[in-house]
Amino acid sequence: MKRPRIGVFKFTSCDGCQLSIMNLEEKFLDLLELFDIAYFRETTDRPLTGHFDISIVEGSISTAWQKNDIVDIRERSRYLITIGACATAGGLQALRNWGSITDYKNYIYPSPVIINVLSTSTPISEHVYVDYELWGCPINEKAFSETLISFLIGKKPGIPIYSLCMECKRMGLPCILVSKSEPCLGPVTRAGCGALCPYFQKPCYGCFGPKEDANIESLLKQFQNMGLTQKECILLLDKMNTYAYRKAKIERS
Ligand code: SF4
Ligand code: SF4
Ligand code: SF4
Structure with missing residues (x-):
């Protein structure tokens, strides 16, 4: 062949x-x-x-x-x-x-x-x-x-499109957002890394980019309830996937 x-x-x-x-x-x-x-x-x-x-x-x-x-x-x-x-x-x-x-x-x-x-x-x-x-x-x-x-082999690649939280929960990891009140982007980030950061008790900073139909506004409101300023919330998005997160936020609002 x-x-x-x-x-x-x-x-x-x-x-x-x-x-x-x-x-x-x-x-x-x-x-x-x-x-x-x-x-x-x-x-x-x-x-x-x-x-x-x-x-x-x-x-x-x-x-x-x-x-x-x-x-x-x-x-x-x-x-x-x-x-x-x-x-x-x-x-x-x-x-x-x-x-x-x-x-x-x-x-x-x-x-x-x-x-x-x-x-x-x-x-x-x-x-x-x-x-x-x-x-x-x-x-x-x-x-x-x-x-x-x-x-x-002509098959659709089976890469997950759901959120990192699913992967994290499946691995039985304690939630950093809930237990330590640390801002974790897991709920709006696509799975695929094996929940690497939560595994080491670190919050996700979004290197896998936004999952489909991510409700970013709602997560940022939660972060503000935890004491973060609006500017600090935007800075959380402004890393290697800044363009994708900000676009997803605008498109959903
Ligand atoms: S630690 Fe982060 S990724 Fe894991 S369940 Fe909590 S919010 Fe989701
Ligand atoms: S920052 Fe990247 S490697 Fe760490 S948990 Fe989030 S998606 Fe995974
Ligand atoms: S900066 Fe770009 S090329 Fe470098 S590891 Fe990240 S995604 Fe890949």
Whole structure:
């Protein structure tokens, strides 16, 4: 059987999700038997040529050339999967969407005039059609390999869309929100990380992004009842999935 051709692409990101793929180690070698990884700049110097059965895209769109490149990648791809908070939600760099890019450039760079970027950082889905999104910062490695296998056998990937609380309760963990009155984003965050932070008695800060139809306003009201200011509540949302949480909050209100 001809192995499906895969391309792994990167836009604005820290490379952490690509590293998660390499962290699969022996399982990555198993994937190489099933798939032809024809383009993956992080690991090989094979040139970008031809079409791909599956394109895997890390990173957000934050420059003009990236807007053209993602259209080219989409045209070369049968399926396109985004990986990580940068590609699915614009990433931490989307904090610029709520401020002034000129101010940020002036604060950070000694020669801001040479920084040629867009005033926003946006998810891939705002530029081209995306077949499937894998959330997380970084992605869950097991979910990544399961997703690829699902595409191989023509099955819908079985990644959860319910809230992290379900996962947390199933593991029998004590609720930090209830028992310690700490603001946990679990009720509005999608499951998939194995309730990693609550397992270590830490509140969730939302690295897997908002679950479907998340009632963010209601959770923030609860946080305010616990003594947080409105500004502190918004700051809880303003991390790697800031764009997705704020959009979900606006869309539901
Ligand atoms: S989602 Fe997180 S780990 Fe992945 S590339 Fe973006 S910043 Fe890095
Ligand atoms: S600790 Fe957080 S994720 Fe777990 S049940 Fe409580 S609110 Fe939900
Ligand atoms: S508990 Fe929340 S912040 Fe922690 S890994 Fe899971 S989704 Fe990310």
